[in-house]
Amino acid sequence: MAALEPSEKPISTIVIIIAMQAEALPLIKKFQLSETHDSLFPKGVPWIRYHGIYKNLHINLIWPGKDLSFGVDSVGTISASLVTYASIQALKPDLIINAGTSGGFKAKGACIGDVFLASDVAFHDRRIPIPVFDQYGIGARKIFSTPNILKELNLKEGKLSTGDSLDMSPHDEVSIVANNATLKDMEGAAVAYVADLLSVPAILVKAVTDIVDGDKPTAEEFLKNLVAVTAALDVAVTQVVDFISGKCLSEL
Amino acid sequence: MAALEPSEKPISTIVIIIAMQAEALPLIKKFQLSETHDSLFPKGVPWIRYHGIYKNLHINLIWPGKDLSFGVDSVGTISASLVTYASIQALKPDLIINAGTSGGFKAKGACIGDVFLASDVAFHDRRIPIPVFDQYGIGARKIFSTPNILKELNLKEGKLSTGDSLDMSPHDEVSIVANNATLKDMEGAAVAYVADLLSVPAILVKAVTDIVDGDKPTAEEFLKNLVAVTAALDVAVTQVVDFISGKCLSEL
Numbered sequence: 364m365a366a367l368e369p370s371e372k373p374i375s376t377i378v379i380i381i382a383m384q385a386e387a388l389p390l391i392k393k394f395q396l397s398e399t400h401d402s403l404f405p406k407g408v409p410w411i412r413y414h415g416i417y418k419n420l421h422i423n424l425i426w427p428g429k430d431l432s433f434g435v436d437s438v439g440t441i442s443a444s445l446v447t448y449a450s451i452q453a454l455k456p457d458l459i460i461n462a463g464t465s466g467g468f469k470a471k472g473a474c475i476g477d478v479f480l481a482s483d484v485a486f487h488d489r490r491i492p493i494p495v496f497d498q499y500g501i502g503a504r505k506i507f508s509t510p511n512i513l514k515e516l517n518l519k520e521g522k523l524s525t526g527d528s529l530d531m532s533p534h535d536e537v538s539i540v541a542n543n544a545t546l547k548d549m550e551g552a553a554v555a556y557v558a559d560l561l562s563v564p565a566i567l568v569k570a571v572t573d574i575v576d577g578d579k580p581t582a583e584e585f586l587k588n589l590v591a592v593t594a595a596l597d598v599a600v601t602q603v604v605d606f607i608s609g610k611c612l613s614e615l
Numbered sequence: 616m617a618a619l620e621p622s623e624k625p626i627s628t629i630v631i632i633i634a635m636q637a638e639a640l641p642l643i644k645k646f647q648l649s650e651t652h653d654s655l656f657p658k659g660v661p662w663i664r665y666h667g668i669y670k671n672l673h674i675n676l677i678w679p680g681k682d683l684s685f686g687v688d689s690v691g692t693i694s695a696s697l698v699t700y701a702s703i704q705a706l707k708p709d710l711i712i713n714a715g716t717s718g719g720f721k722a723k724g725a726c727i728g729d730v731f732l733a734s735d736v737a738f739h740d741r742r743i744p745i746p747v748f749d750q751y752g753i754g755a756r757k758i759f760s761t762p763n764i765l766k767e768l769n770l771k772e773g774k775l776s777t778g779d780s781l782d783m784s785p786h787d788e789v790s791i792v793a794n795n796a797t798l799k800d801m802e803g804a805a806v807a808y809v810a811d812l813l814s815v816p817a818i819l820v821k822a823v824t825d826i827v828d829g830d831k832p833t834a835e836e837f838l839k840n841l842v843a844v845t846a847a848l849d850v851a852v853t854q855v856v857d858f859i860s861g862k863c864l865s866e867l
Contacts, residue, residue, distance in 0.1 A: 405704060408812055431812070433751040439741060441696045441805055448697055452657060488740050489691060490780040492834045499685040500779070527752070527779075528742040534784040553693055560660055560683070582744045 370612040376421040377607070378456040379600070380447055382463055382550050383436045385589055387413075387426045389597040390462070394422050394604070403453045409437060410446050418608035425450050439527045440486075440553035447557040457612065459565035461554040462600045464592055466531075466581060467571035471521060471545035475574065476592055478599040479545065480513055481506050481523035481567035484552035487538035488526035501542065504555055507564035509615040516602050521545030523567060525552035530581055539575075547575055564612060568603060570596035622864040628673040629859070630708040631852070632699055634715055634802050635688045637841055639665075639678045641849040642714070646674050646856070655705045661689065662698050670860035677702050691779045692738075692805035699809040709864065711817035713806040714852045716844055718783075718833060719823035723773060723797035727826065728844055730851040731797065732765055733758050733775035733819035736804035739790035740778035753794070756807055759816035761867040768854050773797030775819060777804035782833055791827075799827055816864060820855060822848035 381387040390396075396413035404410045409428030416422070427437035427446045447459065467473025482505070489500035513520055524544035526535055531547065539547060551567045558565035572592045573584035607615065633639040642648075648665035656662045661680030668674070679689035679698045699711065719725025734757070741752035765772055776796035778787055783799065791799060803819045810817035824844045825836035859867065 405813055407814055430751050432754075432756070433747055435747050435751050437751075438743070438748070439752070441692055441808060444693045444696055445700055445809070448700065486779070488779055490782050490784075491690070492782055493838070495685055495687050496690070496781075499682050499687045499689075500691070502684075504684070527738070527740055529748075530742050530744055532742075532784060532786040534786065556693060557697070561657055562659055586745065 373609060373611055374420065374457045374607055376454060376456045377423065377458050377460060377604070378450045378454055379422065379424045379460045379462060380443060380554055381424060381426055382438045382443060384426060386463055386593050386596060387424060389593060390600055391424060393597060393601055396422060396424055404449055410449070418605065420604065420608055422604070423450065423454055423456065439549050440525065443550035443553045444557050447554045451558070451561045451563050456563060458607070459554065459558045459563055460568060460600065460603065461551055461565060462568045462596060463548060463550060464572040464589065464596065465523070465546045465548035465569040466573050466575040468545055468576050469574050470576050473521070473545050473571050473574065475571055475588055476595050477519055477571045478595055479519045479521050479569045480509065481546065481551055481569060482520050483522045484555045484567065485524055485542040486526060486552050487524045487535050487542060488528065490534065490538070502552060502556060503542070504559060506555060507566055509566055512603055512606055512615050515606055516599065518599065523548060523551045523569060525549060529585065531575055568596065568600055570599065625861060625863055626672065626709045626859055628706060628708045629675065629710050629712060629856070630702045630706055631674065631676045631712045631714060632695060632702070632806055633676060633678055634690045634695060636678060638715055638845050638848060639676060641845060642852055643676060645849060645853055648674060648676055656701055662701070670857065672856065672860055674856070675702065675706055675708070691801050692777065695802035695805045696809050699806045703810070703813045703815050708815060710859070711806065711810045711815055712820060712852065712855065713803055713817060714820045714848060715800060715802060716824040716841065716848065717775070717798045717800035717821040718825050718827040720797055720828050721826050722828050725773070725797050725823050725826065727823055727840055728847050729771055729823045730847055731771045731773050731821045732761065733798065733803055733821060734772050735774045736807045736819065737776055737794040738778060738804050739776045739787050739794060740780065742786065742790070754804060754808060755794070756811060758807060759818055761818055764855055764858055764867050767858055768851065770851065775800060775803045775821060777801065781837065783827055820848065820852055822851065
């Protein structure tokens, strides 16, 4: 009997990468995860792993924690890259889920509270105007396709553009338009880059907290909607995990 | 007899992080390093370690390699963060040296070919206009002080600002001015962040390939000067390593 391909074995271990504590806490409660104090990560890093078994899935929620110098959530591409790398090395997950809030473009059909799966990612703040380096900087990549999740859960699908700023400069805007993005976040393309590097499929679940091409300041709108939109995000992530339970990668 | 403090033991293992192959090759030759094919790094990553013993120092030069999709050097903060993290985990070095080329500001006294040690680092493309998050985004930190290297080798000293673009947008410029930077690069603050996270001292040796506040386009000037300035960088890095040989951290 031939061995099963990885894509045909039931998914067993999931790593969920979430940048902000406010986004993570409802899911920790929902999946009844416990903070672990093992030595999975090096001494001194603020990264926190929450673990539990939910519907036969080993769920590991990784939050990069509070920055050691400034005490705020360690958002952005560097922390997201590092925890994705360290989690994959330590846990060998079958699947990565990066869940979080994002900005959305109403011109592309995004509304506050919408939950999207990213179809593609790219960066919008890595401008390197040298042939080929320019494409490396943009770093466009397709995300692992999950047509059955999309259809079953009735989620929206769109392209995601990632950068390390919450605001959007005119240069960022030009790149985001070139990336044809519906969504703008601060971690997605970094998580996808590292997951690809280590050959682990990753899906990106993003809920819209603010309309980037609207008339309200991003930071204000983001903070105003964070709690309510996080609830929508957590419902969607729970549905995604429920759907994954008992299935293989090829069934997603 | 009391055990020696780490800062009072002779330095034994050094990790040199270099983003571009053109910057790395002369040093690989100079220190007679060999490419290793051990399993220090995970399967599939393009990162390359060169190792050798030079003047009683274990020298590990880590180059993030060519991007798997685009075939160009894996420049920028994400790759620099990942290889710094993975190298520290695997090699437990006494000291990190990030060596590379950078832009310089003539208004701050930088000239083409100058070699600097960074005194401080910060980011200029992580704008998060929410209280405290704004400071986290900038991520200013002091670099491990090496007054004896500075004096003995007659190097210049200046503040370094890091971002993922080779060019400088108006928003970047405002941040770079606020960071009071003499130098602009694409990796330094990321290497320093990870080194700090894992409590390894890091020094940043940066040679100026292009004048950011001059009248020549950055990409053109960068490519024109890359080879000549790399030679100056390699002389300086060799002098730094020669100086380090046989000394303790507290003597640098």
